[in-house]
Structures are given as structure tokens and as C-alpha cells.
Amino acid sequence: MLWWPGPPRRRRAGATVGLAVAAVVGLAGLTLLLLSTVRPPAAGVAALGTVSVAEVPEPAPVAATALRIPDLGVDVQLGEIDVDAAGVLVPPADPAVAGWFAGSPAPGDPGPSVIVGHVDSRAGPGVFFGLADIDLGAPVEVRRSDGRVATFRVVDVYDVPKDEFPTGRVYGPVPGPELRLITCGGEFDADARRYLRNVVVTAVPVSP
Amino acid sequence: MTGARRVYAVLLTLAALVLSAPPAGAAPGGAAYLRLAHLSPDTPAADVYVASVGDPAQSFVLPGVGYGAVSPYRPVPPGAYVVSMRAAGAAESSPPVVSTTVDAAAGNAYTVAGTGLSAELGLSVLDDRLDMPAAGRASVRVINAAVSAPVVDCGRAGQEPWARDVAFGTSTGYADVPLGTWDLEVTAAGRTVATLPVTLDTNSVYSVLLVDRGGAVAAELHRDSSGTAEVPRGGVETGLGGTAGVGPPHLAGFVAALSVLGVLVAVAVRADSRARR
Structure with a gap:
């Protein structure tokens, strides 16, 4: 179960940039996941969390x-x-x-x-x-x-x-x-x- | 009884104790759960007292519980509880309107509900299911607390109802129904009296509560219990044996028990041989 940032609810001016950033970070997260069944929370979570707060209004699932x-x-x-x-x-x-x-x-x-x-x-x-x-x-x-x-x-x-x-x-x-x-x-x-x-x-x- | 026999008797008792001690997994431990519900349409708000028979510190009061209210579950130590309803604001020393006793077993959940019309108000203890529903299904029961619809059927709109002839003041058993989002339909004498869109999740248990609201029947969905969204298969491999040599501490306890038995055997044999002399 990944902490994907959910799709943005509204299209905004910065949405494309946001999606690109989300994709890059998502790929990084996926790599981390493939590297180990247990993701070190410090790296993966912090990075994903920052992007979801900045660009995507959906709250991240709580872990x-x-x-x-x-x-x-x-x-x-x-x-x-x-x-x-x-x-x-x-x-x-x-x-x-x-x-x-x-x-x-x-x-x-x-x-x-x-x-x-x-x-x-x-x-x-x-x-x-x-x-x-x-x-x-x-x-x-x-x-x-x-x-x-x-x-x-x-x-x-x-x-x-x-x-x-x-x-x-x-x-x-x-x-x-x-x-x-x-x-x-x-x-x-x-x-x-x-x-x-x-x-x-x-x-x-x-x-x- | 000779000394030797007495030692043998003690020895046998000890052996029986060691041998009959159930494995830790045998008897379910843990908390029991209680919740209270006011399901009597013409009974005013009540203070509900829950008194633990074994441990007064575990007693509690839910003040001002009105018709239709279902409290959250509360984890309590297993044991007997006396549940009493008093008119809201009545003194704790005044005689309760109704009361009942619940034997709350570990790993079980109970809904204690004031049911029926005020004239024949009673407290019903419902056993709430905590079993996993079948794959692809959710467990649902119907509690009819709506006197305006004294007998109803309940089911998915447009399909055969899975709960039939549910009388006012009663609860059905659990039915396993499909997951997902669909319309729940309540009918009385073939006429639709309430419709409720429901979303049912996997590994979850629900109650559909029917209440009188302004002369009409309202259906409410309560999620009573839920499990993990995904259910792993079997156990977990969480040890590589690095401490197996020293043995987990409960193994050490077993070894200690064996040594005690050994010593007692030695004592018994000595006492026996002395007695024969």
C-alpha cells in the first residue's frame, strides 16, 4: 500500500507542475519500496508528505x-x-x-x-x-x-x-x-x- | 494417610496442574465491550448506570441518553455488570426504572438496549457479532425500534429481502450481504417505508437501526465492528533462532516446573522407601 498523493480535485494553474513533481517523488517512493519491504519512514514518508500537503488537497492516509x-x-x-x-x-x-x-x-x-x-x-x-x-x-x-x-x-x-x-x-x-x-x-x-x-x-x- | 501417600497425593495434584494448564492460546482473554442504546420511542431521556459487580472502579454513567442514541463501545474487563436506567437527572439512590445484568465475556461485545414502549420498557442484551464475514460479504442485522412500522422487511432495493417480519422491539440475527454501495429498502406490508443508501466495507459488521423520526421511519446504518482491510494468510515468520539456545523465558518456566517435579519425585521415593522399612 503506497502513499500516493491522490488526484487533485481541481485543476489549477500549478497542477501540471504538481503532477510532474508528484510523479518524480512517486517513482522515488516506488524505488524505495522495491529496494526493501520496509521503507525507512524518514526518507520516503517525509518527501511524499511534503508534496501531498503542497500540491494535493487530499489528506494522506494515516500510518x-x-x-x-x-x-x-x-x-x-x-x-x-x-x-x-x-x-x-x-x-x-x-x-x-x-x-x-x-x-x-x-x-x-x-x-x-x-x-x-x-x-x-x-x-x-x-x-x-x-x-x-x-x-x-x-x-x-x-x-x-x-x-x-x-x-x-x-x-x-x-x-x-x-x-x-x-x-x-x-x-x-x-x-x-x-x-x-x-x-x-x-x-x-x-x-x-x-x-x-x-x-x-x-x-x-x-x-x- | 501415610506420609508417603500424602506426598504422592501432592505430587499427583501438582502433576495434574502442570499437565492440565491450558496453553496460553486456549482461552480467549482481553477486553469485553459494552455499549448502551435507548430504543424506546416514548420513553424520555435517561441516565444509564453501568455498575461492575467485581470492580466498582470500572463502573460508569452515561447521562441524558435520549431515544435513538447508541453509545460508542467501551472496552471493559470481563465480568458481570448491572445496567440500570433512571429518568435523566434522577438521584442515583432512587430505584431504577429498569435494570438487568450482563455477563460480559472476554472477546465479546454486547449492546444493552432499552426497548419496547415506555409502559413495558425492558432492557435487552444483544450479542454483537465479532466473527469475520464471508469473503466479499459484510455482516448486517436489523434492529427495529420504530413503533410506526411494527413489522418490516429489509433488503436491497428491488431484490428479495434478507430480513423478514422484523417486529418492533426486536433484532434479527446477522445476514451476510454483498459489499459495496447500494440502496437498502425497508418495507411494511409491501409498501416502502424507508430507503437508505449504504456503503458496506469488507471484514465489517453493521447494524441497521430503524427509528421513529417525526412520525416516519428512518433507517440508520451503524458500523459496529471492523477488521483489517486485507486479511493475511497464516502466521508470521518473525524469528531466526539467535536466542533459541537460551530459550524464551516461558520455556525456562516449564523447565523450572519440571525440576520441581523431579525434586518431589525424589522426596516421594525416599519417603516411600522409609515407609516400607
């Missing part, structure tokens, strides 16, 4: 840009992740970085907003190491591209075999804004070099 989990010492920028051709969610390439699923709502908007991170790399702990042991009630803050910060508290931690992944429970309808933090856990299959379970943390907004 998650940074994640803070004080209890785990997590304070990271968020990239965007998406599904591959087979429909499987592709985690961030860098185990030190977490990624927000661009097919899920922005954190704080109704529905389950999904953030994925590695429990470890080949070398050591990843960004979501220790997630399986996070305390209920632990605060989680997510910064959004519109400047808002959505604050959640952990209400559930569970792990499931990957081959029985509870799709409905993770991605299905919920009545309000919720957050899903997903990583790996359980037994590590050394031959396949993969963990056999997923750890899922559910968080809801701090009480109104």
Missing part, C-alpha cells in the same frame, strides 16, 4: 510511524509491511525494526492495528524479544503520521501454533481501536530455522 513499549525498552521507528503474492504477511527485513501492516487500520482508528517484529535474529535478541512476558496493563504508545499518539494498555498475551494461526481473532472485526503486536515464540525448529508458534499481544486504548 503508524513509531512504537514505544517502556516495559520492554522498545523505542523504535516503524516501517510499513504488507502481504506477499501468496497473501502471507512479510515481516520487516531488519530484526531490530518493527513494521506496521499497511492493510490494517492506523493505531487508534477502529479495528485491529497490526505491528510485527522479530523475537530474534541469528545473532541475538530482536525488537520484540521478551514480548511473550509483557505484563497485562503494560502501556504501549504508537505515534501516527498525523502527529497523534495512540496509547494502549496490554489486555491479553497468548501464543499459538503457526499452523493454527487464529486469523479471525487477530484480523477479524472488533468494536473499537485495538492493537496487535505479533512475534515468534515457542520451540525453535533448528532444521527449518523457524519458530513453531506466534506470540500475539492484544492491547486496547487506555480507559477514556
Whole structure:
């Protein structure tokens, strides 16, 4: 899911120039996307954001840009992740970085907003190491591209075999804004070099 | 009971506890959701009290809820809640007009609605669906709170209705209906009483609420719940094993439990051999 600036609603004198600029920046964004499944937010987003504000009246879709989990010492920028051709969610390439699923709502908007991170790399702990042991009630803050910060508290931690992944429970309808933090856990299959379970943390907004 | 038997009993109990402890994924945890609705056309605005039986700190009040109002959902800890309606402004100590109890389970959502005419006002607890609709469909139900149309059918304009004979004060179950933008038509005795253009999104659940507005029926679409716009297939590969040697901490807990069992076995065997002597 790209942050294309939407088509201008009205044709104006500067529209042609604007379109050209948008095309160049769009191409740059596409290149970035091809280079990595997780786009570094600093470069791509800032450039696209400036153009959309200056030339296109359509508001850019809101994305998650940074994640803070004080209890785990997590304070990271968020990239965007998406599904591959087979429909499987592709985690961030860098185990030190977490990624927000661009097919899920922005954190704080109704529905389950999904953030994925590695429990470890080949070398050591990843960004979501220790997630399986996070305390209920632990605060989680997510910064959004519109400047808002959505604050959640952990209400559930569970792990499931990957081959029985509870799709409905993770991605299905919920009545309000919720957050899903997903990583790996359980037994590590050394031959396949993969963990056999997923750890899922559910968080809801701090009480109104 | 000899000492050895007692140790065996403790041992068996402990073993049973360890073995029967459900995997973390078995019982759904998390929040329950509650919302309130005033669906009684001739009942004046009310203060709705929601009292948590287990934790008074979780209680709250929605003041001045008028006919047709549907509150936002509120995430609450699972448990029992007493919902009471009092006339707006009435003292909290005064007896409620109606009240009911909701057993709110984790991972479930409920609409508690004041329904019927004022003379027979009741509080209904509706179970709100949170299941994913079938691909290409949205889940929709109809809640008839319009006494001016006591029995209605509901469906897509020009097609067979998917909700039939929906009586005033009742709600239908959920129907999976096509996504996209189309006209919803409400008919009573074959006559169209309301039309509403609706846009239904994927992975979403809706309620169509019928209310009396100035002597006519108005249909309103409420989006109750929504999921991700795109639904990934299966789990996520988020580990390369760099910390698998030290083991994730919950594995360490399991190992610790096993060692405790080991020690107890040793104690039991010793006690047993001593008892035989």
C-alpha cells in the first residue's frame, strides 16, 4: 500500500507542475519500496508528505510511524509491511525494526492495528524479544503520521501454533481501536530455522 | 494417610496442574465491550448506570441518553455488570426504572438496549457479532425500534429481502450481504417505508437501526465492528533462532516446573522407601 498523493480535485494553474513533481517523488517512493519491504519512514514518508500537503488537497492516509513499549525498552521507528503474492504477511527485513501492516487500520482508528517484529535474529535478541512476558496493563504508545499518539494498555498475551494461526481473532472485526503486536515464540525448529508458534499481544486504548 | 501417600497425593495434584494448564492460546482473554442504546420511542431521556459487580472502579454513567442514541463501545474487563436506567437527572439512590445484568465475556461485545414502549420498557442484551464475514460479504442485522412500522422487511432495493417480519422491539440475527454501495429498502406490508443508501466495507459488521423520526421511519446504518482491510494468510515468520539456545523465558518456566517435579519425585521415593522399612 503506497502513499500516493491522490488526484487533485481541481485543476489549477500549478497542477501540471504538481503532477510532474508528484510523479518524480512517486517513482522515488516506488524505488524505495522495491529496494526493501520496509521503507525507512524518514526518507520516503517525509518527501511524499511534503508534496501531498503542497500540491494535493487530499489528506494522506494515516500510518503508524513509531512504537514505544517502556516495559520492554522498545523505542523504535516503524516501517510499513504488507502481504506477499501468496497473501502471507512479510515481516520487516531488519530484526531490530518493527513494521506496521499497511492493510490494517492506523493505531487508534477502529479495528485491529497490526505491528510485527522479530523475537530474534541469528545473532541475538530482536525488537520484540521478551514480548511473550509483557505484563497485562503494560502501556504501549504508537505515534501516527498525523502527529497523534495512540496509547494502549496490554489486555491479553497468548501464543499459538503457526499452523493454527487464529486469523479471525487477530484480523477479524472488533468494536473499537485495538492493537496487535505479533512475534515468534515457542520451540525453535533448528532444521527449518523457524519458530513453531506466534506470540500475539492484544492491547486496547487506555480507559477514556 | 501415610506420609508417603500424602506426598504422592501432592505430587499427583501438582502433576495434574502442570499437565492440565491450558496453553496460553486456549482461552480467549482481553477486553469485553459494552455499549448502551435507548430504543424506546416514548420513553424520555435517561441516565444509564453501568455498575461492575467485581470492580466498582470500572463502573460508569452515561447521562441524558435520549431515544435513538447508541453509545460508542467501551472496552471493559470481563465480568458481570448491572445496567440500570433512571429518568435523566434522577438521584442515583432512587430505584431504577429498569435494570438487568450482563455477563460480559472476554472477546465479546454486547449492546444493552432499552426497548419496547415506555409502559413495558425492558432492557435487552444483544450479542454483537465479532466473527469475520464471508469473503466479499459484510455482516448486517436489523434492529427495529420504530413503533410506526411494527413489522418490516429489509433488503436491497428491488431484490428479495434478507430480513423478514422484523417486529418492533426486536433484532434479527446477522445476514451476510454483498459489499459495496447500494440502496437498502425497508418495507411494511409491501409498501416502502424507508430507503437508505449504504456503503458496506469488507471484514465489517453493521447494524441497521430503524427509528421513529417525526412520525416516519428512518433507517440508520451503524458500523459496529471492523477488521483489517486485507486479511493475511497464516502466521508470521518473525524469528531466526539467535536466542533459541537460551530459550524464551516461558520455556525456562516449564523447565523450572519440571525440576520441581523431579525434586518431589525424589522426596516421594525416599519417603516411600522409609515407609516400607
